[in-house]
Amino acid sequence: MSLLTIDNLRVEFGSGKQAFRAVDGVSMHVKRGELIGVVGESGSGKSVSMMALMGLIDPPGQCSADQLLFDGHDLLKMDVKQRRQIIGRDVAMIFQDALTSLNPSYTIGFQIRETLKLHMNLRGAALEKRVLDLLDWVEIPAAKSRINSYPHELSGGMNQRVMIAMAISCEPKLLIADEPTTALDVTIQAQIMELLVRLQKESNMALIMISHDLAIIAEMAQRAYVMYAGQVVEQQPVPNLFDSPTHPYTKALLDAIPEHNKGARRLSALSGLVPGQYNRPQGCLLAPRCAYAQAQCHQNKPPLAQVGIAQTRCFYPLEVGS
Incomplete structure (x- = not known):
């Protein structure tokens, strides 16, 4: 049984003719203890x-x-109060920029305490011990002396560790990491990724890693979802995704990796632009940019269909058509 099941998720901004569908029929499933990658520009x-x-x-x-559905609970049928008992405790999220996600007016210790008070009802000595344990767990040096620091007094890497400590404080069953290494230097990026993988394995929580960096997904994830213009265009196990992509967009992403362009004068790039609100194609959203597109691609919208062990949104998947 899946821990998380998302079926045909849609997110629109605006109404009527001005409405823009930013997420268009996304479906995903995540098992307990699984590490999933979500990639796309x-x-x-x-x-x-x-x-x-x-x-x-x-x-x-x-x-x-x-x-x-999350852990047997139908989130669509829950009111705000019921949903808040799950979100933040059983499902947690690490955002891209820790410095803008943390409140600059409060110390990091205060902000971690608030999470523990709300979701775990901890108080007194047990609360203080839990805060210090969390800071030690995410490898913040001299945690006791940092507990009363404000976010602006810490480096970007330290603030990201504080965000991770807050996210895992209630031992979530699912952690979502939204490009957690944005604006960090390469050394700190590697440390943060190693930390997340270690925490995920130690606590057997499911982890969804959102990234545009294919190298991170290749190294960490078990399965990956590739998204384009609000849709999932391909899903399959990570080794196969890199060895045998079935969707032209996935192939274009892999072709653009610098290591695949050694000796070339320019990096391989997909021509054209991602469709916006007012220039959505009638058929496949990638068709105007796709070298494999045929007449059917410009006229009809392809469904997400099974191709071997992969799921791909293409009438002419590369495994079959090339």
Whole structure:
């Protein structure tokens, strides 16, 4: 049984003819203890999909789905109070920029305490011990002396560790990491990724890693979802995704990796632009940019179909058509 099941998730901003569907029929499933990658260029709907799951889409944004199940609970049927008992405790999220996610007016210790008070009802000595244990767990040096520090007094890497400590404080069953190494240098990026993988294995929690960095997904994830213009266009186990991509967009992402362009004068790049609100193609959203597109691709929308062990949104998947 899946820990998380998302079926046909849609997120729209605006109404009527001005409405823009930022997430268009996304379906995912995540098992307990599984590490999932979600990849795609900026604007593909990765973060918005997960924010919809967390209930963080404010008006004029509108969310709908055929099914949104977490650990046997139907999130669609819950009111705000019931949902808040799960979100933040059993499902937690690490956001891209820790410095803007943390409140600059409060110490890091205060902010971690608030999470523990709300979701675990800890008080007194037990609360203080838990805060210090968390800071030690995420490898913040001299944790006792840092507990009363403000976010601006810490480095970007330390603030990201504080965010991770807050996210795992209630021992969530599912952790969502939204590009957690944004704006960090390469050495710190590697440390943060190693920390997340270690915590995920030690606590057997499911982890969804959102990234545009294919190298991170290749190294960490067991399965990956590739998103384009608000849709999942391919899903399959990570080794196969890199060895045998079935969707032209996935192939284009892999072809653009610098290591695949040694000796070339320029990096391989997909021509054209991601469709926006007013230039959505009638058929496949990738068709105007796709070298494999045929007449059917420009006229009809392809479903997400099974191709071997992969799922791909293409009438002519590469495994079959090339």
